[in-house]
Amino acid sequence: MVDILHRVGVISSVDEVYTALTTIDGLAGWWASNTAGNADEGGVIEFRFGPGGFDMKVTELDPGKKVVWEVVDGPEEWIGTEISWELKQSDDFAIILFAHRGWREEVEFMYHCSTKWATFLMSLKSLIETGSGAPDPRDVKISDWH
Amino acid sequence: MVDILHRVGVISSVDEVYTALTTIDGLAGWWASNTAGNADEGGVIEFRFGPGGFDMKVTELDPGKKVVWEVVDGPEEWIGTEISWELKQSDDFAIILFAHRGWREEVEFMYHCSTKWATFLMSLKSLIETGSGAPDPRDVKISDWH
Numbered sequence: 001m002v003d004i005l006h007r008v009g010v011i012s013s014v015d016e017v018y019t020a021l022t023t024i025d026g027l028a029g030w031w032a033s034n035t036a037g038n039a040d041e042g043g044v045i046e047f048r049f050g051p052g053g054f055d056m057k058v059t060e061l062d063p064g065k066k067v068v069w070e071v072v073d074g075p076e077e078w079i080g081t082e083i084s085w086e087l088k089q090s091d092d093f094a095i096i097l098f099a100h101r102g103w104r105e106e107v108e109f110m111y112h113c114s115t116k117w118a119t120f121l122m123s124l125k126s127l128i129e130t131g132s133g134a135p136d137p138r139d140v141k142i143s144d145w146h
Numbered sequence: 147m148v149d150i151l152h153r154v155g156v157i158s159s160v161d162e163v164y165t166a167l168t169t170i171d172g173l174a175g176w177w178a179s180n181t182a183g184n185a186d187e188g189g190v191i192e193f194r195f196g197p198g199g200f201d202m203k204v205t206e207l208d209p210g211k212k213v214v215w216e217v218v219d220g221p222e223e224w225i226g227t228e229i230s231w232e233l234k235q236s237d238d239f240a241i242i243l244f245a246h247r248g249w250r251e252e253v254e255f256m257y258h259c260s261t262k263w264a265t266f267l268m269s270l271k272s273l274i275e276t277g278s279g280a281p282d283p284r285d286v287k288i289s290d291w292h
Contacts, residue, residue: 006257009289097254111244114152118264121261143241144155
């Protein structure tokens with residue numbers, strides 16, 4: 001069992017980050033422009049990218065502190081994995097501890113997703129700090145796999 | 147035991163990427179401007195950043211295919227860990243499979259290093275594709291921990 005982990009700090013409040021993680025508009029601003037669904041606890045959020053997408057069930061919401069999603073549809077390697085966002089304030093920074101856990105194998109796609117998550121976290125940071133993120137389809141391209 | 151994994155594709159040949167990983171000038175162009183030491187197999191490369199640095203022993207060099215370093219000095223969490231770079235050509239892309247293995251615990255510093263490695267891999271990609279990387283001290287800042 002292997003995990004993808006990341007940490008970024010956003011010059012903002014944890015509440016602002018929480019909003020960007022728990023509203024359709026917020027999510028569309030840094031991850032997938034084409035995002036729809038129900039972002040409430042128990043709801044399913046549908047993220048759509050060029051080649052496919054992910055459906056995430058919102059399994060935990062703790063305002064300003066934590067968000068957890070379970071992947072209920074998408075690439076086979078993702079189904080059943082869990083994505084969690086822990087937030088804490090450290091002076092001027094809202095610190096995000098991100099984890100994508102439950103990968104069954106260290107497949108090459110996991111290496112790709114790890115790097116891609118980092119660029120999307122930087123997109124989230126940019127969205128909040130500057131008002132402009134880089135969600136799909138204008139996301140940062142990292143390789144032949146986009 | 148937890149690992150940091152990343153995958154990027156550079157529009158170039160594996161030989162160009164290999165040079166950027168195995169020469170002092172190459173390394174200084176994308177990771178730490180202040181890099182010195184001996185980049186030959188068995189040698190120790192000294193990377194210096196503002197707050198400190200890393201000494202890496204070069205334990206394996208396979209031209210155009212693989213580079214492995216062992217961390218022999220630096221932050222306590224890094225000592226004894228291993229950093230490997232596997233290269234392969236995929237059409238126009240030199241694919242890098244990066245791994246930083248042997249972390250003893252999922253400490254918060256590991257989350258940070260995972261994201262920071264991603265930004266330095268993008269710096270390496272940029273160095274080769276555009277001639278300009280973002281090594282320390284003009285590296286991309288990701289948080290209160292730089």
